[in-house]
Amino acid sequence: MFNMLKNEEKNLVLDISADEIFAHIENMCAHGPRYVGSEADSKAIEYFKKKLNEYGAEVIEEEFEAPAFEERKSLLKITSPIEMEIPCKAVFFTTPTPSEGVSGELIFVGSGSKEEFEKTNVEGKIVVVENSPESPKGALGLEISLAASKGAEAYVLAHFASPPYVLMTETGFFDRSKRFVEMEPKEIPAVIIGSLHWKKLYSLMEKDTVKGTLLVDAIREKRKTKNVRGIILGKKHPEKRILLVAHRDTVSCPGASDNTSGNAIILELARIFSKYRPDTTIEIVSFGAGEVLGCVGSWTYMEKHKDELKNVIGAINLDAVGFGGHLRIVTEGSWIDAGPIKTDTKINRLLEEAAKDLNYVVKHTVCMLGLSDATPFLVNDVPAAWLWKYDDPYWHTDLDIPENIDPNSLKITAEIVGLAAKRLSEK
Ligand SMILES: [Zn+2]
Structure with missing residues (x-):
């Protein structure tokens, strides 16, 4: 197994823990639906920050106002x-x-x-x-x-x-x-x-x-929420950055898959990359408002960091990867009045190769409701990808709960993203 992997790649992948990822999901879902700016979301932010601090990442919070519904x-x-x-x-x-x-x-x-x-x-x-x-x-x-x-x-x-x-x-x-x-x-x-x-x-x-x-x-009102960033400096090219991103808010349910799964995986990768520091900087971002409200969190991030985007060599968005069949690379997205916009072929290829070298199968799909939080990156010419499991029986229902999650499938996704991000940092 893992014949295609270099030793340091093997170590990194073998260290990724399904238990750690699942513990993040349980902790972040423990307080019910994470409506934008809600008490449950504040608790999830505290947990996310605590873990980033534990891993030795630099933690930055960026507050902004977003439309909220509860x-x-x-x-x-x-x-x-x-x-x-x-x-x-x-x-x-x-x-x-x-x-x-x-x-x-x-x-x-x-x-x-x-x-x-x-x-x-x-x-x-x-x-x-x-x-x-x-x-x-x-x-x-x-x-x-x-x-x-x-x-x-x-x-x-x-x-x-x-x-x-x-x-x-x-x-x-x-x-x-x-x-x-x-x-x-x-x-x-x-x-x-x-x-x-x-x-x-x-x-x-x-x-x-x-x-x-x-x-x-x-x-229905405007509320304050936060983008939470965790930064792990690269060994060789700290000025260059790879972003691993996920929206944190949920739709009238605990959102174990949509999108605690994305947050849990990037949090575990923060732990991994703090231990196995890659060549470029890794930045983990949990967006405070993403789901179905116009990706306000990622657009806010874009506006705030416009001048730094030239240093971002790639962004990988994880949105709703908890349940369903195969992991999907979303190759393009469309809107009623725009698109299709394609995601980055180079990152998609790295994700595919990583999956293949790990003996996993990933498939492709397109989305008719846009490109989730990959959109603002692509519109601003930052190479970006989105991973998704669309055939999710519990999407936006009261059954989107930790009990229905298979921790091993999350570990698989984390391995694929971790390996692809490491390889991207060495390009
Ligand atoms: Zn989502």
Whole structure:
């Protein structure tokens, strides 16, 4: 085994610990969902810093303000013809309801297309739209906006699985000024329900007029958060830097995979590279706001460090690598109004070669919702890659918890990234 590896590469790889990585995941997930600027996130930051200090890395915190969303409770109460409570999840970043909720008749609008809205009178009603596995929805902003423009009072997405995964009110635009739509005549609250409850609700709606009240108790505000950096100086070329990055915030769940997995792996690599110092500087960055809010953390980093970017020889972003099948190298990403933008072929090749030399299989994929936190780097001509496991059954659900993580698969990803980063430092 490891015949293709030099001795120092072998030592580095063999030292990577699945237990260490899993301990990071358990510790960072221990306080619940890490909404931007939340108490749970502060605790995760403390843990991250403590570990970096232990490893002897220089720790730098950079505070900034970011849009934050925090769901407290959402519920769809059916009031007629029978009484029934349907648990639901708020669409991420949706407007909350007044405390008494929003009441009205529920109306089914199929997949929620323009044509279906043309055929149905939704004025003053709560629309129910189906999310099918054949054409799963991504960013919901434009769809909710369409319902609002037709006079709907609220939007319920019936998801094809239980528990439902949480989608967001973003639009999927690259242009950051268009990531959220202004809804006319007003913003309407939006939630997601799972398939088990949808079945019951649908059979009721087939027979009768169904009325209900939707409650969304959530906070939407600007909050302070931090990018946390850990710096391990290179032996030969300390001025040159390789960045290993991951967003830290989560979407209404502990986010063991999305994206505690990324944070745990770069933290373990901080330990490894402190011990086996590579030629160039390694910088670990945990971004304070990344998930579905326009990658605010990584864009803030870019703006702050614009003058230093020429020294960054590569950035590897890890986002949601906890569950699913093969590890994927994302080769390109697209947006509604931009792309495809390609990730860096040289780093991708290094990752692939590292995987091959370690006897692992990695596959390729493309993403239709952009390039996560690799985007700001690529836009600023910094070579960057993104590793992802997209076939993740628990993505953005309450089951994205440490218990569902296989520590060994995280170790594999850490080995691949660690080896590729070491080789990149020697180029
Ligand atoms: Zn993510």
